[in-house]
Amino acid sequence: MKPWKYVVAVGMTIVISAGFLIHIPFIPILEQTARNIFFHVPMWMTMFSLFLISFWYSIKYLNDPKPEFDIKASSAASVGVAFGICGLLTGSLWARFTWGSWWTFAEPKMNLAALAMMIYVAYFVLRSAFDDREKRAKLAAVYNIFAVTTIPFLLYVVPRQLTSLHPGADGNPAFSEITAAELRYILYPAFVGFIALGFWIYDVVHRYKKVQFEVENS
Amino acid sequence: MQEDSLAAVDTLTKAYSDQWAGSSGTEQAGAFIQFMSSNELIYVVLGVSLIIWLVLLFFLFRVDRKVSILEEQIQSKKEEV
Numbered sequence: 010m011k012p013w014k015y016v017v018a019v020g021m022t023i024v025i026s027a028g029f030l031i032h033i034p035f036i037p038i039l040e041q042t043a044r045n046i047f048f049h050v051p052m053w054m055t056m057f058s059l060f061l062i063s064f065w066y067s068i069k070y071l072n073d074p075k076p077e078f079d080i081k082a083s084s085a086a087s088v089g090v091a092f093g094i095c096g097l098l099t100g101s102l103w104a105r106f107t108w109g110s111w112w113t114f115a116e117p118k119m120n121l122a123a124l125a126m127m128i129y130v131a132y133f134v135l136r137s138a139f140d141d142r143e144k145r146a147k148l149a150a151v152y153n154i155f156a157v158t159t160i161p162f163l164l165y166v167v168p169r170q171l172t173s174l175h176p177g178a179d180g181n182p183a184f185s186e187i188t189a190a191e192l193r194y195i196l197y198p199a200f201v202g203f204i205a206l207g208f209w210i211y212d213v214v215h216r217y218k219k220v221q222f223e224v225e226n227s
Numbered sequence: 228m229q230e231d232s233l234a235a236v237d238t239l240t241k242a243y244s245d246q247w248a249g250s251s252g253t254e255q256a257g258a259f260i261q262f263m264s265s266n267e268l269i270y271v272v273l274g275v276s277l278i279i280w281l282v283l284l285f286f287l288f289r290v291d292r293k294v295s296i297l298e299e300q301i302q303s304k305k306e307e308v
Contacts, residue, residue, distance in 0.1 A: 010291060018284050025280055029273040213291050220297045227304075 017205040024202045027195050034189050038107055045103050046188075047195050051203035052096035053122075057160065058204045059089030059211060060129075064157040067150035076222060079146035082153060083136065084215035090129045092207055097122060108174050118168040118175045125163045128156050 028047035036043050063085035070078035100119065105111045114120060135152055139145035168175065176188075188196070242249065250264035263270045 010288070010295070014288075014291070018288075021284075022277070022280065025276060026273060029269060029276070209287065209291075213287065213294055216294045216298060217290075220294060220301060223301050227301075 013205070014209055017202065017209055020198065021202045021206055024195060024199045028199065031191065031195060033191060036189075042103060042107055043192065045099065046192055047199045049096060049099045049103060050196065051199045052092050052099060053164070054200050055203045055207035056089045056093040056096060059085045059092065059207050060157050060160060062208075062211065063089060063153055067153040067157075070146060070150045071154075074143065074146065076142065076146065077219065079142075079150065080218045080222060081215050082150060083133075084218055085211050086129060086132055086153065088207055088211045088214055090126060090133075091210075092203075093122070093126050093129070097126065104174075113174070116174045117171045118164065118173055121163040121167060125160055128159055132156055 024047065028044055033041075033043050063082045066078045066082035066085065070082060097119075100122075101111050104113070104116075104119070108116075112119065132149065132152055136145055136149050139148065250260075250268065253261050253264045256264075263274070
């Protein structure tokens, strides 16, 4: 077991506890749910990070078709989708008690995030369509490069051009003046912690898949 | 208005059951119980979240270690050949 994993374990325990325990400023409507920022937003940051890892290994696979790179790309994408689903579910619950609805089609970021998830689900559907490993790996890598290019547009560029219920709409950066300083002391460590946790889960998943691959081909 | 409709059930000003003792009588209780009962029971939510987190963490550690053992087995088999 690598030492950084113990750091993540302890660090995340502190972040979760501090997220509940610190005194937060009173914000009307949000009230105590302002603490959700420590858990909901890092889901998306973790998803972006894992999709970037996936993208990186897809490019590497196209340069040098080693099965290892395909295993890493698909593992990172699957863990990224898991975090994205957590982001959608936590956002939906939060929305019910602050925006007043579980789901609203008037909210571009919410719907485009769901669309981004579907684009990645299609990646796994595409993978399952091939029996030939090399063909699957190559097409999946090409598709994955397309998939990752949609993410910044779906989750950053387009939502900021439209009216949105999310903070950070109408051209404002989400974290500039509107996030209270007290929240950031936990928010930034939470970003680091959740990204590291996502990387840890990805690490376990891709090593498992590699072992499985070696057992099947020996 | 329907008496048995969901909207008619008052869950905001009354406890769900008359039999719930709640966190009353904490003055005589130990320091831990007093602490957990304070601040509108938020520490109970923290406790629940930490239990979930620590169990999942324990599980992640175990799976990680199991994969490491498999990797070592495969490596030693490769070296034998």
